[in-house]
Amino acid sequence: MISLSSHFLLFAQIFTISLIISISGYLLKSFLFNTNDKYDFEENGLFGFVFIGFLALIVNFLLPLNILVNDLLLLSIFFLSLKFKFFNQNIVKLIIKILVVTFIAYIFLIYSDNNRPDAFLYHLPYSKIINEQKIIFGLSNLHFRFGHISIFQYISSFFVNSIFSIKGLVITISLVSSFFFFYFL
Numbered sequence: 001m002i003s004l005s006s007h008f009l010l011f012a013q014i015f016t017i018s019l020i021i022s023i024s025g026y027l028l029k030s031f032l033f034n035t036n037d038k039y040d041f042e043e044n045g046l047f048g049f050v051f052i053g054f055l056a057l058i059v060n061f062l063l064p065l066n067i068l069v070n071d072l073l074l075l076s077i078f079f080l081s082l083k084f085k086f087f088n089q090n091i092v093k094l095i096i097k098i099l100v101v102t103f104i105a106y107i108f109l110i111y112s113d114n115n116r117p118d119a120f121l122y123h124l125p126y127s128k129i130i131n132e133q134k135i136i137f138g139l140s141n142l143h144f145r146f147g148h149i150s151i152f153q154y155i156s157s158f159f160v161n162s163i164f165s166i167k168g169l170v171i172t173i174s175l176v177s178s179f180f181f182f183y184f185l
Contacts, residue, residue, distance in 0.1 A: 024048035041097040043177035056154035070161035104178040130157040
């Protein structure tokens with residue numbers, strides 16, 4: 001049985017990741033579209049997945065997405081959010097939106113069944129390769145299971161760091177549908 005403190009820790013980690021994803025979407029929209037749209041939390045979250053996915057893919061061409069690299073990238077995202085004044089908004093509304101998205105993702109995680117055979121066959125081994133090596137060209141020639149990848153594996157591997165450890169692999173997938181549901185509300 002999981003203790004109450006581990007549930008609070010999981011909830012806090014989901015909360016933090018959803019904030020980072022929303023900040024990333026705000027930064028992408030600021031750089032690409034030259035907009036200052038920090039009030040649209042759920043849209044920023046969806047754009048954040050795009051930003052983090054492509055950032056992780058580009059960085060993985062040069063470096064493995066290990067804990068040090070991911071910590072440096074997260075720190076740079078946080079400092080850029082301070083520079084571009086992401087937190088100059090109504091903090092109470094922001095926290096309420098983050099709590100709603102976090103609660104939806106938390107419900108998905110506590111009622112999920114992680115022991116699916118495909119995760120252990122190709123998703124998790126490929127995420128481990130992303131975290132330990134830079135991109136290895138021709139890896140699917142070694143075994144066909146490494147040819148079945150998606151951008152979500154790069155997003156999940158981006159959040160394997162000293163704060164979230166291995167839970168970052170699972171939390172991000174639950175947040176995709178949470179941001180999507182909240183966007184339509």
